[in-house]
Amino acid sequence: MRRSLSTDSIRSARRRFFEAGLPPRGLVSDTIAQSWNRCRALGLTSDARLDTGPQEQAAVRALRERYEELCRLCRPEMEALYTDAQATGSVVILTAPDGLILDAMGSADFLDKAARVALRPGVTWSENQTGTNAIGTALHEKRPVEVRGAEHYFGAHRVLSCSASPILDGRGHTVGLLDLSGEASVHHVHALGMVRFAVDQIERRLLERELAGREVIRLHADAALLGTHREGVLVFEDHHLVAANRYALDMLGVDWSEVGRCRYNSLFESAQPRGHGVQELRGPGGTAFQAQRDVIPARLPRTTRRATSQRAANRAVAPVFDAAMQEALQRHARLIDADIPVLLQGETGSGKEVTARELHRRSLRADAPFVAVNCAALPENLIESELFGYRPGAFTGARREGATGLLRDADGGVLFLDEIGDMPAALQTRLLRVLQEREVTPLGGGRATPVDFAVIAASHRDIAADVESGRFRADLYYRIAQTTLHLPPLRAQADLAERIAQLWHNLGGDEQDMPLAPETLQHLAQLPWPGNMRQLLGALRTLLALGTPGRAVGVDDLPAELRPAPDAMQSARLRLVDGDVPAMEQLQLEAMRAALDACDGNVSAAARKLGISRSTLYRKLGVDAARASDTH
Numbered sequence: 226m227r228r229s230l231s232t233d234s235i236r237s238a239r240r241r242f243f244e245a246g247l248p249p250r251g252l253v254s255d256t257i258a259q260s261w262n263r264c265r266a267l268g269l270t271s272d273a274r275l276d277t278g279p280q281e282q283a284a285v286r287a288l289r290e291r292y293e294e295l296c297r298l299c300r301p302e303m304e305a306l307y308t309d310a311q312a313t314g315s316v317v318i319l320t321a322p323d324g325l326i327l328d329a330m331g332s333a334d335f336l337d338k339a340a341r342v343a344l345r346p347g348v349t350w351s352e353n354q355t356g357t358n359a360i361g362t363a364l365h366e367k368r369p370v371e372v373r374g375a376e377h378y379f380g381a382h383r384v385l386s387c388s389a390s391p392i393l394d395g396r397g398h399t400v401g402l403l404d405l406s407g408e409a410s411v412h413h414v415h416a417l418g419m420v421r422f423a424v425d426q427i428e429r430r431l432l433e434r435e436l437a438g439r440e441v442i443r444l445h446a447d448a449a450l451l452g453t454h455r456e457g458v459l460v461f462e463d464h465h466l467v468a469a470n471r472y473a474l475d476m477l478g479v480d481w482s483e484v485g486r487c488r489y490n491s492l493f494e495s496a497q498p499r500g501h502g503v504q505e506l507r508g509p510g511g512t513a514f515q516a517q518r519d520v521i522p523a524r525l526p527r528t529t530r531r532a533t534s535q536r537a538a539n540r541a542v543a544p545v546f547d548a549a550m551q552e553a554l555q556r557h558a559r560l561i562d563a564d565i566p567v568l569l570q571g572e573t574g575s576g577k578e579v580t581a582r583e584l585h586r587r588s589l590r591a592d593a594p595f596v597a598v599n600c601a602a603l604p605e606n607l608i609e610s611e612l613f614g615y616r617p618g619a620f621t622g623a624r625r626e627g628a629t630g631l632l633r634d635a636d637g638g639v640l641f642l643d644e645i646g647d648m649p650a651a652l653q654t655r656l657l658r659v660l661q662e663r664e665v666t667p668l669g670g671g672r673a674t675p676v677d678f679a680v681i682a683a684s685h686r687d688i689a690a691d692v693e694s695g696r697f698r699a700d701l702y703y704r705i706a707q708t709t710l711h712l713p714p715l716r717a718q719a720d721l722a723e724r725i726a727q728l729w730h731n732l733g734g735d736e737q738d739m740p741l742a743p744e745t746l747q748h749l750a751q752l753p754w755p756g757n758m759r760q761l762l763g764a765l766r767t768l769l770a771l772g773t774p775g776r777a778v779g780v781d782d783l784p785a786e787l788r789p790a791p792d793a794m795q796s797a798r799l800r801l802v803d804g805d806v807p808a809m810e811q812l813q814l815e816a817m818r819a820a821l822d823a824c825d826g827n828v829s830a831a832a833r834k835l836g837i838s839r840s841t842l843y844r845k846l847g848v849d850a851a852r853a854s855d856t857h
C-alpha cells in the first residue's frame with residue numbers, strides 16, 4: 226500500500242533529486258524514487274515536454290481497429306467508470322500494452338486540459354518517453370501505481386493525479402492498461418481502488434476464456450470469499466499450471482514465471498482435491514486455504530450464478546428506442562434513401578452516433594461503409610488531408626503513398642459528420658463544395674473523383690442559433706439540415722422509467738432475479754442525467770455488477786452519487802405516496818441547491834458533484850430559478 230505523502234515532502238524530494246542530485250530518501254515512495262532514477266539513467270530531464278505533434282484521426286482510428294478486441298473487452302468497465310469520472314472532473318483512459326493511449330472518456334473540461342499536456346489518444350505514455358507517470362510506471366512495475374502531482378518526472382505533468390493498473394491475461398502477459406486521471410489539486414481518494422476493481426473484472430473475463438477443458442482450483446483463506454472477485458484462481462492441464470490470476474499467485478507467494486512451468490505438487494502439500502465441495506488445501510509452508518475444484522467441459526462456458534451475473538453486466542446492450550423514436554427512425558431512414566441529409570441534434574451522450582448507425586442499418590446503404598468523422602477531434606492542420614485525402618508528397622510529413630481521405634472511404638455508404646458545429650469556417654466552405662458537386666479533389670492536385678454517399682451530421686450545439694450569430698455558414702446549414710431529428714435529453718423523456726426498465730432487462734437484471742425496486746426505478750427516472758444514455762448505462766452496469774442475484778436493488782444500494790439526500794429521499798417518498806409527482810425542473814433545482822449547500826456555495830465543486838459544467842450550473846440556476854419562482 227502506498228504511503229500518503231504531503232506536497233511539501235514531494236517538493237523537498239524534487240529539490241534533493243533534481244537540484245542537488247541526491248536520492249529523495251523517505252520523501253517519496255520507493256516506487257517513485259526508483260522510477261526517477263530510471264528516468265535520469267535514460268537521460269530524461271524534468272523540464273522536457275512531450276513532443277507529440279498533431280494526431281491524425283485516421284491513425285487513431287486505425288489503432289482502435291488494431292486493438293478492437295481490447296477496446297471491446299474493456300468497454301463495460303470504461304463506461305461504468307465514466308460516471309465517476311464525470312462526477313469527479315476526471316477521465317478514464319485505456320492504453321495498449323506499450324502505453325499508447327487508445328481511448329479517453331469522462332469530464333469534457335478535464336479532457337481538454339489533459340489534451341494540453343498530451344494525455345490524449347494516439348500518444349504513448351511509456352516511462353522511457355514520458356518519465357515517471359502512472360501509465361508508464363504501472364506498465365514497468367506490472368502492478369497498480371498511483372502518481373500524484375509533482376511526483377511526475379516532467380514538471381509539466383504536475384497538474385495531473387493518475388491511478389493506473391495494467392491488465393494481465395492468465396499467463397501474466399500485459400494486454401493493456403486502465404487509468405483514471407484527474408486534477409492534482411483534487412484528492413481522488415478512491416481512484417486507485419476503482420481502477421483495480423475494474424481491472425479485476427476485465428482480467429476475470431480474460432481468464433474465463435482459458436478454462437474450457439481444464440481443471441480449475443479456486444482458493445481463499447476465507448471460504449466466504451470463494452466466488453468473489455478476490456478469490457485466487459489456478460488453471461491446470463495434466464497437473465501443470467497453465468493460467469492463474471494475480472490473487473492466487475500472491476496467496477501462494479509465486480510469480481508469473483511459474484505459470485506454464487510448475488506442477489500442482491510443487492505448489493501444494495495436500496493431494497489434489499476431488500469432488501465439488503469446499504475442501505482445505507495446504508500450500509507452501511503448510512498455509513491453509515479453503516478450495517473448490519471444478520472440471521470445465523471443453524468449449525462449454527462455466528455457469529455459476531456469479532459468473533453469469535458478471536457476464537450479464539458486461540453484455541453489449543442492443544439500442545433501445547421508444548415508439549416515437551422507432552417511427553422517427555423509419556421515416557428518416559427513408560429520407561436517407563432519398564439522399565436527403567439528416568441533422569441530429571442532442572446533448573452529449575444522447576445517442577447521436579447510435580442513432581446515425583441505426584439509420585445506416587435501416588437504409589438501403591446498410592451493406593456499404595459507415596464512416597464516422599469527429600469534426601471536433603480533427604486537428605485543424607490535418608482536417609483537410611483527413612477528409613479529402615492527398616497525393617503522394619503533397620506536404621511535409623505526408624505518407625509516401627498518399628491517402629484516399631475519409632470522404633472517398635465513405636463512397637457508396639453513409640458519411641457521419643459528428644460535432645459538425647465545431648468545424649472550422651474555412652473547411653465549411655470546402656465541404657459545402659463537395660456536397661454540391663459530389664466530387665473530391667485530393668490535396669496536392671490530381672483529378673477530381675466522383676463520390677456517392679448519404680450524409681448524416683450531428684451536433685450538441687444549436688446550429689440554427691450558430692447560423693444566426695454567423696458562427697456557422699447558412700448555406701452549409703441548409704444543405705446538411707434538410708431535415709433535423711432532435712434527440713431529447715433523458716430528463717425530458719416522459720417514459721424514462723419504462724426505458725430504464727427495458728435497459729435493465731436487456732442488461733440481464735431480470736435474468737439474474739435482481740429487479741430494480743419500484744422506488745429505485747422512480748428515483749433513477751427523476752435524476753437529471755447530464756451525461757444522458759452514456760451516464761445511465763454506466764450507472765446501470767455498475768449496479769448490476771455490485772448487486773446480489775436473487776435480491777431487488779433498493780435505493781440504499783445505489784452508489785453515493787446517485788442516492789437521494791436523506792431528506793430528499795423522505796420527501797420524494799412522501800410525494801410518491803401522495804401521487805403528486807414533482808416536476809423535473811423542480812427536482813433538478815433542488816439537486817443543484819443541495820449540491821451548492823453541500824459545497825459551501827462553491828460553484829465549481831458543486832458542478833463537479835453534479836457531473837455538469839460550471840456554465841451549465843450557472844445557466845440552469847439563472848433560468849430555472851426564475852421559472853420555479855413563477856410557479857409559486
Ligand SMILES: Nc1ncnc2c1ncn2[C@@H]1O[C@H](COP(=O)(O)OP(=O)(O)OP(=O)(O)O)[C@@H](O)[C@H]1O
Binds near residue numbers: 304543577762
Ligand atoms: N438508444 C440507445 N439504446 C441503448 N444504448 C444507447 C442508446 N443511445 C445511446 N446509447 C449508449 O450511450 C452511449 C453514448 O451514445 P452515443 O455515443 O451514440 O452518444 P452521442 O450523443 O453521440 O455522444 P457524444 O455527443 O458524447 O458524442 C453509448 O454507449 C451507446 O451505446
